Amino acid sequence: MLGQKRIRDIGESVLAHSSADQTEVVIMAGENYLTRFANSSIHQNVAEADTEVRIRVVLRDPGSQGARVGVATTNNLGDEALARTLENALEIARLQPANPAFRSLPGPDRPLAEVDAFSEVTASCTPEQRARGAGEICLMARDAGVVASGALTTSVLELAVINSLGIRAYQSATLADINTVVMSDTSAGYAASLAMDFDTLDFEALGREAVEKCLHSQNPRALEHGEYTVILEPYAVQDLVQMLAYTGLGALAYQEGRSFLTGKLGEQIVDARVSIWDDGLSSDGIPWSFDFEGVPKQRVDLIEKGVARGVVYDSYRASKEEGKQSTGHALPAPNNMGPFPWNVFFGPGDATLDEIVASTERGIYVTRFHYTRPVEPKKVVITGMTRDGTFLIENGEIAYPLKNLRFTQSYLEALNSVEMIGNKLRLLSGMGNVVRDSVPALKLGRFRFTGATEF
Amino acid sequence: MTALAVQIARASALFKTHDVRLGPPVSHTGTYRTPVSVDPWDVSFEDKIDLLLKADAGLRSARGVAVANASLAFWREHKFFANSEGAFLEQELIESGGGIEAIAVDPGTGEVQKRSHPNSFARDQRQEGWEAILAMDLVGSAPRIGEEAVALLKADPCPSGVTTLILGGTQLALQVHESCGHPIELDRVFGTEASFAGTSFLTPEKYGGFRYGSDLVNMTADATIPGGLGTFGWDDEGVPAQRVPIVRQGMFQGYLTSRETAQQLREIVGEEAPASSGGAMRADGWNRIPLVRMTNVNLEPGEWEFDDLIADTDEGIYMELNKSWSIDDKRLNFQFGTEIAYEIKGGSLGRMLKNATYTGITPQFWQSCDAICNANHWRVWGTPNCGKGQPGQVAHTGHGTAPARFRNVQVGVTG
Numbered sequence: 001m002l003g004q005k006r007i008r009d010i011g012e013s014v015l016a017h018s019s020a021d022q023t024e025v026v027i028m029a030g031e032n033y034l035t036r037f038a039n040s041s042i043h044q045n046v047a048e049a050d051t052e053v054r055i056r057v058v059l060r061d062p063g064s065q066g067a068r069v070g071v072a073t074t075n076n077l078g079d080e081a082l083a084r085t086l087e088n089a090l091e092i093a094r095l096q097p098a099n100p101a102f103r104s105l106p107g108p109d110r111p112l113a114e115v116d117a118f119s120e121v122t123a124s125c126t127p128e129q130r131a132r133g134a135g136e137i138c139l140m141a142r143d144a145g146v147v148a149s150g151a152l153t154t155s156v157l158e159l160a161v162i163n164s165l166g167i168r169a170y171q172s173a174t175l176a177d178i179n180t181v182v183m184s185d186t187s188a189g190y191a192a193s194l195a196m197d198f199d200t201l202d203f204e205a206l207g208r209e210a211v212e213k214c215l216h217s218q219n220p221r222a223l224e225h226g227e228y229t230v231i232l233e234p235y236a237v238q239d240l241v242q243m244l245a246y247t248g249l250g251a252l253a254y255q256e257g258r259s260f261l262t263g264k265l266g267e268q269i270v271d272a273r274v275s276i277w278d279d280g281l282s283s284d285g286i287p288w289s290f291d292f293e294g295v296p297k298q299r300v301d302l303i304e305k306g307v308a309r310g311v312v313y314d315s316y317r318a319s320k321e322e323g324k325q326s327t328g329h330a331l332p333a334p335n336n337m338g339p340f341p342w343n344v345f346f347g348p349g350d351a352t353l354d355e356i357v358a359s360t361e362r363g364i365y366v367t368r369f370h371y372t373r374p375v376e377p378k379k380v381v382i383t384g385m386t387r388d389g390t391f392l393i394e395n396g397e398i399a400y401p402l403k404n405l406r407f408t409q410s411y412l413e414a415l416n417s418v419e420m421i422g423n424k425l426r427l428l429s430g431m432g433n434v435v436r437d438s439v440p441a442l443k444l445g446r447f448r449f450t451g452a453t454e455f
Numbered sequence: 456m457t458a459l460a461v462q463i464a465r466a467s468a469l470f471k472t473h474d475v476r477l478g479p480p481v482s483h484t485g486t487y488r489t490p491v492s493v494d495p496w497d498v499s500f501e502d503k504i505d506l507l508l509k510a511d512a513g514l515r516s517a518r519g520v521a522v523a524n525a526s527l528a529f530w531r532e533h534k535f536f537a538n539s540e541g542a543f544l545e546q547e548l549i550e551s552g553g554g555i556e557a558i559a560v561d562p563g564t565g566e567v568q569k570r571s572h573p574n575s576f577a578r579d580q581r582q583e584g585w586e587a588i589l590a591m592d593l594v595g596s597a598p599r600i601g602e603e604a605v606a607l608l609k610a611d612p613c614p615s616g617v618t619t620l621i622l623g624g625t626q627l628a629l630q631v632h633e634s635c636g637h638p639i640e641l642d643r644v645f646g647t648e649a650s651f652a653g654t655s656f657l658t659p660e661k662y663g664g665f666r667y668g669s670d671l672v673n674m675t676a677d678a679t680i681p682g683g684l685g686t687f688g689w690d691d692e693g694v695p696a697q698r699v700p701i702v703r704q705g706m707f708q709g710y711l712t713s714r715e716t717a718q719q720l721r722e723i724v725g726e727e728a729p730a731s732s733g734g735a736m737r738a739d740g741w742n743r744i745p746l747v748r749m750t751n752v753n754l755e756p757g758e759w760e761f762d763d764l765i766a767d768t769d770e771g772i773y774m775e776l777n778k779s780w781s782i783d784d785k786r787l788n789f790q791f792g793t794e795i796a797y798e799i800k801g802g803s804l805g806r807m808l809k810n811a812t813y814t815g816i817t818p819q820f821w822q823s824c825d826a827i828c829n830a831n832h833w834r835v836w837g838t839p840n841c842g843k844g845q846p847g848q849v850a851h852t853g854h855g856t857a858p859a860r861f862r863n864v865q866v867g868v869t870g
Contacts, residue, residue: 032846034845034846035467036647036650036845037470037650038645038646038648038649039472039645039646039647040472041470041471041472041473042466042467042469042470045463045464045467046463047459047460047463048742048846050742091500092500095500095501095504096504097508126462127459127465127466128462128466131466131469131470132469134470135469138470139470149646149647149649149650150650151650151651151845153845179650180650181649181650183646183649183654256522256558256560257521257560257562257565257567258560370653371781371782371783371784372781373779373780373781374779375779375810376810377567378565378566378567379870381869381870382870383779383781383792383812383868384781385781385783385788387784406781406783406788406790406814408790408812408869408870409870410870413870448870450790450868451788451868452788453783453785453788454656454785454787454816455787
């Protein structure tokens with residue numbers, strides 16, 4: 001770890017040398033250790049330490065509105081490299097046409113919340129500890145006559161934002177993340193978990209979950225595609241949440257008219273049992289107190305009891321709407337995604353997974369989705385495959401395993417047919433080291449499968 | 456750092472099943488540099504931004520364009536490779552990429568349509584210099600791209616059914632990438648990507664004896680062709696760039712290999728397999744280990760002129776430029792969507808169609824190929840966004856294609 005003082009010194013040094021009207025320094029330091037296994041043995045084991053310094057400068061033209069903005073990055077922490085990077089950012093800004101809509105970098109308007117996201121156990125995890133965690137799953141698979149693959153990662157992250165308007169934000173965090181696919185000649189099973197503390201990962205339970213799913217899904221049968229009731233495990237539900245976020249829960253897509261929420265705020269858009277919100281400060285997830293502009297995170301209700309409530313903002317997108325403030329969801333500048341919800345929660349229901357299965361006369365049980373892509377983003381029509389354990393349910397019981405199916409389905413329409421929601425949330429990692437979602441199992445009345453594969 | 460590497464290696468050995476065998480030693484020495492006519496770093500920032508602003512204005516000249524994007528990207532990778540077998544290599548790889556994109560939003564219905572040029576998802580990219588950018592004609596193409604985005608709002612949706620499909624070069628490049636390029640990665644075949652991207656239907660018993668496509672289908676993995684994003688002097692194990700046959704007259708013939716996987720394949724199929732690596736180990740930077748990656752995986756040209764191919768097609772759909780792509784974890788069932796399509800009726804291109812999709816099973820699809828355009832229509836497209844591995848790596852791959860025709864394809868899959 002670089003530590004708060006070293007990071008602060010780097011940031012202050014850049015600010016002191018900057019001739020810009022406003023300057024922001026974002027420093028992301030990370031140590032990532034990854035143990036990867038396949039065919040029930042470790043085949044890749046790597047460690048990486050890297051620090052990125054991202055400098056954003058703002059130049060104002062006297063007498064005109066707006067500003068010119070430039071960004072440059074480096075991972076060289078030497079004084080000369082930092083000076084060169086600052087000069088690059090200034091040169092880029094000088095060459096920009098002024099953006100009349102740009103108001104200002106954010107200032108320190110609100111205090112940062114204290115959050116606890118660091119585990120010493122995770123930070124000091126050794127290669128042997130990771131190997132033994134992965135090995136526990138590999139041995140369990142070998143004993144069952146199947147093969148295990150997967151990846152176990154431990155990370156130490158530091159993020160600091162320092163700007164010339166007075167923002168001084170720093171936080172460290174740890175992540176312990178594992179996923180495993182266990183395979184036989186005709187089947188596969190899956191398990192995954194994310195935690196702040198390495199000691200809380202239950203390798204035995206994860207291995208058992210994936211191995212049992214693999215054994216139960218052997219010799220799958222084909223099923224005619226069509227519309228079915230589905231039971232989605234949390235792994236599949238996370239895909240629903242991520243696709244909603246990707247296609248429409250940020251202010252950029254909303255303001256450009258590309259979001260499914262554009263023009264819909266205040267309207268009932270999905271079943272009244274569905275509530276989705278973003279809460280970066282919740283200790284039920286892995287909390288983070290500020291975004292990549294140093295703005296404190298706010299809880300944002302995105303969909304409340306089926307009603308569209310809002311999207312997330314960064315400072316630039318907030319400035320484009322009257323009366324809006326950043327909700328603390330900026331990504332590193334510049335980016336073409338706009339602000340993004342990192343800590344999404346899907347409100348739990350009151351049913352156990354067993355109760356959901358028992359309530360289903362005929363339906364398809366899906367462990368997770370694979371390779372999902374938007375077909376019509378505005379309607380959140382998504383296509384993708386099932387993977388790692390798909391079953392037919394008949395008369396409240398799992399009847400037999402199925403060959404994997406392709407779906408082409410509007411996730412919004414699917415969320416209008418919610419029948420039951422699981423009572424437990426599962427914390428799962430999303431894109432990169434930033435996004436994490438807490439999601440339950442779901443039973444949906446209608447889900448359209450449009451094709452099938454051969455396994 | 457070295458001590459940590461040793462500690463990690465010892466920990467890895469706690470759970471291993473076999474020793475690594477790398478085959479013949481690799482001890483090449485030399486230098487390689489991407490040939491460029493105009494070094495993109497010799498072109499001023501002002502000229503680059505001026506080009507982008509003109510393209511942006513061209514896109515916005517079409518009434519109804521809500522969002523316009525224009526971008527340029529330049530890469531210079533300077534790398535050294537040395538091993539204890541005696542190899543010492545220095546390479547400087549230069550890439551130039553660019554693209555424009557117009558998004559039109561119907562103010563009444565909120566419908567969104569998109570058009571891109573010369574390729575979708577931000578840009579085409581080549582191992583060339585500034586000359587590659589000029590050849591894209593971003594400024595000249597911008598008004599048409601904006602107009603097509605707006606016109607798509609009023610276009611008819613792609614009908615559903617089984618019909619004849621002609622794919623343009625850019626969409627065919629992604630079809631090759633997903634349904635041939637990934638399943639021939641031998642590390643994937645052997646299961647080391649199983650927990651992330653998946654495995655492959657092209658298992659070793661199919662080597663040399665599996666009908667992948669029709670007799671017209673010939674594919675190669677060629678790291679030597681000028682301009683391709685998968686072109687280099689040596690791969691990241693120090694193995695020289697090669698042209699490797701993948702599919703010959705429809706029969707599956709070869710994999711993308713590393714030193715280790717080439718030996719593993721030989722142990723399974725015997726001397727029919729090459730004795731050494733095909734040179735496809737690539738890392739996306741200093742902080743990633745090499746994986747088996749695509750080089751330039753190409754569909755070799757056929758004999759048709761494009762106009763003759765359309766004239767020879769009584770009824771069908773022509774699709775171009777990818778909008779969405781999805782394929783199962785063994786690379787069999789795929790579904791693609793394209794930005795734009797045109798109806799083919801009586802040997803002519805007809806009305807514009809929107810939201811076009813098609814789906815199929817990889818070998819059945821390639822076996823239905825009955826015409827491929829000739830070398831006049833063949834070019835290498837860049838795919839600068841190929842994800843693989845944990846931690847994630849983004850490879851830059853190339854795919855040479857010419858438009859081709861496929862019979863009895865399911866099109867118009869809707870949600």
